[in-house]
Amino acid sequence: MLRFLLRFARNTTWSRYNAGVRTLARLARGTFDLFGDLELAGVDGDAVKTGFLFAFASASSAHAAWRGQRNIGAPVASGSPLWRVPGRLR
Numbered sequence: 001m002l003r004f005l006l007r008f009a010r011n012t013t014w015s016r017y018n019a020g021v022r023t024l025a026r027l028a029r030g031t032f033d034l035f036g037d038l039e040l041a042g043v044d045g046d047a048v049k050t051g052f053l054f055a056f057a058s059a060s061s062a063h064a065a066w067r068g069q070r071n072i073g074a075p076v077a078s079g080s081p082l083w084r085v086p087g088r089l090r
Helices: 002-011 014-028 031-040 059-071
Strands: none
Touching: none
């Protein structure tokens, strides 16, 4: 178990995380076009995506995540990506 934890800690880095995020972003590219191809082939289905909703504990962590997504080429909103929600989410 100790060997696993040491390897895990050694591989838990921002560079590894960013490499994984970039790889997943590349895999996701074109996904919704493939749903169109399925529909043309006669598969009855519908895929609608207008975006993702993320919730953060602070504005600074939201801005950091937004910058990170933008840096890997993810399609993110331009301008201020933040909206304040009154009250608390539980």
